[in-house]
Amino acid sequence: MPxxxxxxxxxxxSEIRELxxxxxxxxxxxxxxxxxxxxxxxxxxxxxASNKVMTENGAVALQYGQTDGFERLREHCITRMNKxxxxxxxxxxxxxxxxxxxxLDFMARIFIDPxxxxxxxxxTYLGALNAFKTYEPKFLQIPLDEEGMVMEDLEKQLxxxxxxxxxxxxxxxxxxxxxxxxxxxxxxxxxxxxxxxxMILEDNPYGExxxxxxxxxxxxxxxxxxxxxxxxxxSKVFSPGIRVGWFNASKEVLEKFNLVKQGADLQTxxxxxxxxxxxxxxxxxxxxxxxxxxxxxxxxDVMVDAMKKYFPEEVSFTNPEGGLFLWVTLPKELNARxxxxxxxxxxxxxxxxxxxxxxxxxENHFRLNYSCMPEDKIEEGIKRLGDVLxxxxx
Amino acid sequence: MPxxxxxxxxxxxSEIRELxxxxxxxxxxxxxxxxxxxxxxxxxxxxxASNKVMTENGAVALQYGQTDGFERLREHCITRMNKxxxxxxxxxxxxxxxxxxxxLDFMARIFIDPxxxxxxxxxTYLGALNAFKTYEPKFLQIPLDEEGMVMEDLEKQLxxxxxxxxxxxxxxxxxxxxxxxxxxxxxxxxxxxxxxxxMILEDNPYGExxxxxxxxxxxxxxxxxxxxxxxxxxSKVFSPGIRVGWFNASKEVLEKFNLVKQGADLQTxxxxxxxxxxxxxxxxxxxxxxxxxxxxxxxxDVMVDAMKKYFPEEVSFTNPEGGLFLWVTLPKELNARxxxxxxxxxxxxxxxxxxxxxxxxxENHFRLNYSCMPEDKIEEGIKRLGDVLxxxxx
Numbered sequence: 114m115p116x117x118x119x120x121x122x123x124x125x126x127s128e129i130r131e132l133x134x135x136x137x138x139x140x141x142x143x144x145x146x147x148x149x150x151x152x153x154x155x156x157x158x159x160x161x162a163s164n165k166v167m168t169e170n171g172a173v174a175l176q177y178g179q180t181d182g183f184e185r186l187r188e189h190c191i192t193r194m195n196k197x198x199x200x201x202x203x204x205x206x207x208x209x210x211x212x213x214x215x216x217l218d219f220m221a222r223i224f225i226d227p228x229x230x231x232x233x234x235x236x237t238y239l240g241a242l243n244a245f246k247t248y249e250p251k252f253l254q255i256p257l258d259e260e261g262m263v264m265e266d267l268e269k270q271l272x273x274x275x276x277x278x279x280x281x282x283x284x285x286x287x288x289x290x291x292x293x294x295x296x297x298x299x300x301x302x303x304x305x306x307x308x309x310x311x312m313i314l315e316d317n318p319y320g321e322x323x324x325x326x327x328x329x330x331x332x333x334x335x336x337x338x339x340x341x342x343x344x345x346x347x348s349k350v351f352s353p354g355i356r357v358g359w360f361n362a363s364k365e366v367l368e369k370f371n372l373v374k375q376g377a378d379l380q381t382x383x384x385x386x387x388x389x390x391x392x393x394x395x396x397x398x399x400x401x402x403x404x405x406x407x408x409x410x411x412x413x414d415v416m417v418d419a420m421k422k423y424f425p426e427e428v429s430f431t432n433p434e435g436g437l438f439l440w441v442t443l444p445k446e447l448n449a450r451x452x453x454x455x456x457x458x459x460x461x462x463x464x465x466x467x468x469x470x471x472x473x474x475x476e477n478h479f480r481l482n483y484s485c486m487p488e489d490k491i492e493e494g495i496k497r498l499g500d501v502l503x504x505x506x507x
Numbered sequence: 508m509p510x511x512x513x514x515x516x517x518x519x520x521s522e523i524r525e526l527x528x529x530x531x532x533x534x535x536x537x538x539x540x541x542x543x544x545x546x547x548x549x550x551x552x553x554x555x556a557s558n559k560v561m562t563e564n565g566a567v568a569l570q571y572g573q574t575d576g577f578e579r580l581r582e583h584c585i586t587r588m589n590k591x592x593x594x595x596x597x598x599x600x601x602x603x604x605x606x607x608x609x610x611l612d613f614m615a616r617i618f619i620d621p622x623x624x625x626x627x628x629x630x631t632y633l634g635a636l637n638a639f640k641t642y643e644p645k646f647l648q649i650p651l652d653e654e655g656m657v658m659e660d661l662e663k664q665l666x667x668x669x670x671x672x673x674x675x676x677x678x679x680x681x682x683x684x685x686x687x688x689x690x691x692x693x694x695x696x697x698x699x700x701x702x703x704x705x706m707i708l709e710d711n712p713y714g715e716x717x718x719x720x721x722x723x724x725x726x727x728x729x730x731x732x733x734x735x736x737x738x739x740x741x742s743k744v745f746s747p748g749i750r751v752g753w754f755n756a757s758k759e760v761l762e763k764f765n766l767v768k769q770g771a772d773l774q775t776x777x778x779x780x781x782x783x784x785x786x787x788x789x790x791x792x793x794x795x796x797x798x799x800x801x802x803x804x805x806x807x808d809v810m811v812d813a814m815k816k817y818f819p820e821e822v823s824f825t826n827p828e829g830g831l832f833l834w835v836t837l838p839k840e841l842n843a844r845x846x847x848x849x850x851x852x853x854x855x856x857x858x859x860x861x862x863x864x865x866x867x868x869x870e871n872h873f874r875l876n877y878s879c880m881p882e883d884k885i886e887e888g889i890k891r892l893g894d895v896l897x898x899x900x901x
């Protein structure tokens with residue numbers, strides 16, 4: 114009876130969400146989700162910040178607030194931008210978001226007419242594809258090698274298509290591949306975006322979770338023509354349950370984001386913004402991030418060591434320098450969806466790679482998450498997965 | 508340089524938001540906003556609920572949660588639905604929203620292709636028009652009389668247009684008019700929606716804030732073919748700063764809302780949902796609502812009495828039975844925008860009525876809010892406004 118809009122034909126339930134429901138079974142060792150380690154949440158400090166805000170300023174914290182966000186929190190975002198090399202940012206250059214997923218929606222909303230192109234990494238973040246599809250774009254997939262997006266392929270596509278609206282990039286510890294772009298590729302991307310007059314969406318949820326080496330300059334810091342829209346989030350360095358992220362972009366673009374924010378949800382929760390801001394006033398976020406890095410880095414090492422030990426040699430995988438995910442590649446003739454079914458029988462879960470491509474999925478990959486499992490479970494899960502893989506490659 | 512999508516041509520900054528910025532001047536008596544009375548927020552009880560949730564369950568409250576919302580909070584929504592006459596609701600029939608503004612966006616997102624029609628009351632809520640415009644609908648405006656939407660006009664339009672997707676209605680203490688639909692009109696609306704195969708969006712933010720008489724059955728409670736999508740919010744009965752609302756609709760529609768929720772922001776804040784839910788577990792919301800009613804009812808009376816005393820007889824106004832707003836009508840030849848400029852000079856602010864029409868605005872109305880000003884300021888503000896109006900009608 115209800116006659117839905119045409120765009121609804123494009124939207125399907127996220128396979129990851131369905132897989133996560135399946136893995137609610139506590140006997141399953143799940144590498145499927147992308148959850149931060151809950152045992153690291155600074156609960157006591159959150160309580161202190163919350164009580165301070167509510168005692169001193171409760172009537173403001175529970176009231177409507179500004180569309181662009183709580184000013185002191187926008188000031189804290191300046192520190193985060195400085196850390197990824199972006200200078201000369203003021204609070205006015207920040208739009209607070211209800212998590213960075215909302216930014217993906219807004220980005221397509223302000224740029225995409227049906228049939229316009231979005232360039233994505235191949236593979237790319239599934240949740241971005243779902244958000245973008247609402248606005249009926251076409252996708253151009255550019256392969257990733259060990260240094261980032263392959264620039265020759267990108268330029269070829271930009272040359273051939275004149276209605277490319279933006280290039281979507283997770284340049285640090287990408288979801289799902291765990292790969293990080295080299296500085297050279299970053300600079301080349303900016304050159305090509307300038308040359309072909311295309312915007313860039315830099316999605317940077319994991320950049321501060323670097324286990325080794327130096328943080329690469331963000332694309333926004335290399336931006337010469339105000340083309341890069343930077344999207345950050347407190348989900349991975351503080352808590353995803355509060356739903357707070359931000360945009361940094363040119364004034365012209367921020368003005369549009371402010372307009373769509375009014376229509377979409379008026380504003381992000383005043384309450385969570387003020388408590389987060391108080392937490393950042395009173396605590397050393399850098400020290401907290403270092404704690405997260407120490408734990409994730411160890412878990413990643415345990416996972417990689419176990420994979421070396423238990424996986425058959427036909428199977429390869431990335432060894433990320435940060436973030437939450439790594440990417441496994443099977444021999445071409447194997448389908449990771451079949452392997453996933455076998456793995457679930459052995460009580461191990463992961464996300465088959467096909468979901469991370471808008472079209473022509475490569476089915477011989479899968480994504481593993483290492484952030485939210487204790488080390489002994491990682492070892493045990495990878496051992497079981499090794500058995501499944503040895504059977505599969507036979 | 509950025510090439511924005513076509514839909515961005517439809518979006519303009521909300522006049523109300525700009526007016527609100529202007530009225531940040533504390534010397535101005537503002538009847539312009541729609542803020543709940545902050546002095547009534549149950550801050551101490553919020554702190555208790557928050558500390559309980561965080562102490563007992565902090566790791567869950569700061570983690571990702573379900574797309575449809577925190578289950579216990581969805582159970583609390585059942586109580587709210589029962590109160591407006593909707594029975595046989597379960598937690599599975601509820602989708603939690605990041606405020607009901609988000610529901611307006613989702614509604615147009617799942618139903619509207621460019622050029623489809625939305626039927627609205629004339630006047631109607633400005634924020635709804637802004638949300639809908641993103642999806643490029645056309646609007647059909649149906650006048651309101653003292654009993655609700657004029658059904659003859661509605662049927663004429665439904666007969667003439669075959670791509671009407673839904674009828675948007677605030678049937679209780681409407682924003683901006685303060686009007687409430689009679690039971691007879693409600694029943695007739697359902698009949699017409701059934702006859703012409705059209706959905707209904709019932710936006711009910713104020714229904715529980717009734718000063719006198721009985722709560723009218725909601726449209727959803729009169730629904731015979733699962734056509735009504737009910738949208739509720741905790742903004743006016745608890746706090747708008749937490750940004751929590753909900754949908755109740757058919758399974759088929761809820762499934763679509765769940766899909767768009769995933770893309771739009773994954774989920775509403777686990778943190779605020781769990782704290783609100785704990786507050787509702789531990790406190791008597793009915794008693795809290797009664798406190799709000801007592802205060803708003805008194806403020807409304809003070810405003811209406813002052814208007815009778817100070818406004819010239821050429822000016823008429825509604826006398827609402829609940830909610831936050833009333834609606835003033837000037838002689839046809841006067842423009843409320845001109846009056847607003849004069850009023851600001853006298854340090855009084857309101858929203859000119861023209862903003863509440865998608866097209867062909869009637870400019871001889873304005874909206875007054877009485878919820879967030881103390882009684883002496885209301886008296887003083889209306890007195891000043893009376894002087895301006897007496898000058899204007901001369």
